[in-house]
Amino acid sequence: MIGGVQNLVAPRDKSDTVFGRRLRQNLLHKVWGMDSIWTSELVEQLSALWKQGLSTAEIGRKLGISKNAVVGKAHRLMLTPRPSPLKSPPIRHVAGKAGPTCSWPHGHPGQTGFRFCGKRVVPGKPYCPEHAAMAYIQPKERKVQAA
Numbered sequence: 822m823i824g825g826v827q828n829l830v831a832p833r834d835k836s837d838t839v840f841g842r843r844l845r846q847n848l849l850h851k852v853w854g855m856d857s858i859w860t861s862e863l864v865e866q867l868s869a870l871w872k873q874g875l876s877t878a879e880i881g882r883k884l885g886i887s888k889n890a891v892v893g894k895a896h897r898l899m900l901t902p903r904p905s906p907l908k909s910p911p912i913r914h915v916a917g918k919a920g921p922t923c924s925w926p927h928g929h930p931g932q933t934g935f936r937f938c939g940k941r942v943v944p945g946k947p948y949c950p951e952h953a954a955m956a957y958i959q960p961k962e963r964k965v966q967a968a
């Protein structure tokens with residue numbers, strides 16, 4: 822009977838309960854023993870430094886942890902939705918920052934030499950004129966039609 826088989830093979834529903842999720846999280850913490858060093862404060866600092874484009878070695882030195890711990894945690898936090906210049910970069914407006922600089926990435930986060938462009942941005946855009954032109958390619962026809 823198909824119905825009977827489905828009842829037997831339904832562990833997915835169980836794991837979606839709050840209890841199941843908590844169980845999995847506890848399990849993860851045990852598996853990743855390193856996680857004990859990661860206070861929420863430390864995670865925040867890691868995220869901040871990571872976004873500034875510091876190398877993993879530099880972040881590790883600043884936070885007093887190993888480079889491997891930084892790499893591992895960053896990977897698990899999935900801190901790398903880094904835009905490839907070939908794909909469409911995310912349009913992010915950095916508010917409340919004095920002297921915003923171009924956040925166009927050069928290189929790959931986690932590798933030495935990774936950095937952001939850092940030039941003065943076009944007002945209201947997250948990129949310098951050069952990179953803004955690459956990020957926002959506006960069809961000229963639209964302007965003509967609107968006029």
Ligand SMILES: [Zn+2]
Nearest residue numbers: 923938949952
């Ligand atoms: Zn730039």
